[in-house]
Ligand SMILES: Nc1ncnc2c1ncn2[C@@H]1O[C@H](COP(=O)(O)OP(=O)(O)OP(=O)(O)O)[C@@H](O)[C@H]1O
């Protein structure tokens with residue numbers, strides 16, 4: 001049985017339908033990448049998984065339990081944590097306070113603590129008493145990842161963690177991924193950079209206009225197949 005799976009998952013914003021019957025699976029310990037053009041529905045899929053968008057209970061199954069109708073706080077308590085698009089730090093709080101908020105969400109023993117997060121991203125320890133907003137974009141992204149880890153999640157959802165960052169900073173952030181996975185979390189990353197996605201993920205799903213158009217092992221996907229899945233076969 002998969003750790004997490006979706007079954008005909010849909011999503012709506014008012015009258016607008018953003019997802020049309022999405023079926024994905026995530027196994028224990030796996031890293032899955034979701035790729036696709038702007039507006040494909042990647043963030044919407046993560047929001048649905050995190051319980052931010054309402055769904056049928058059986059549209060999302062986690063550890064054998066239907067959770068599609070559970071609110072975000074209940075989903076987080078069960079062990080699904082999100083690193084949101086745009087980082088969304090609390091501007092009036094210090095780095096350390098931002099991290100501690102993550103621990104507050106789910107008080108569970110596990111590999112992640114303040115010290116462990118500082119071990120993963122040492123620069124955050126140096127800056128721990130400063131405001132999160134005084135950090136560079138890459139450091140803010142580290143805080144957002146650390147905050148999610150502080151809940152000791154079984155599933156970590158990462159939405160475009162490399163967006164707007166310099167290549168050397170992106171490398172630093174993705175270098176943390178093996179340690180995060182070694183801690184036991186399965187990971188879903190949304191990534192615009194296809195090369196990066198193929199490098200870090202075991203499997204890839206490509207989305208277009210609210211549907212999965214391609215899926216497979218990262219190592220086995222051709223450039224042409226990805227191009228077609230991104231833009232449609234006629235493009
Ligand atoms: N809050 C919202 N209200 C209305 N429509 C929305 C909202 N958020 C997203 N959408 C629409 O839903 C569709 C999917 O958006 P989504 O943000 O999931 O795409 P995405 O794949 O994450 O794109 P990007 O790469 O730009 O982040 C788009 O057509 C978008 O305009």
Ligand SMILES: [Mg+2]
Pocket residue numbers: 042043044085
């Ligand atoms: Mg998005």
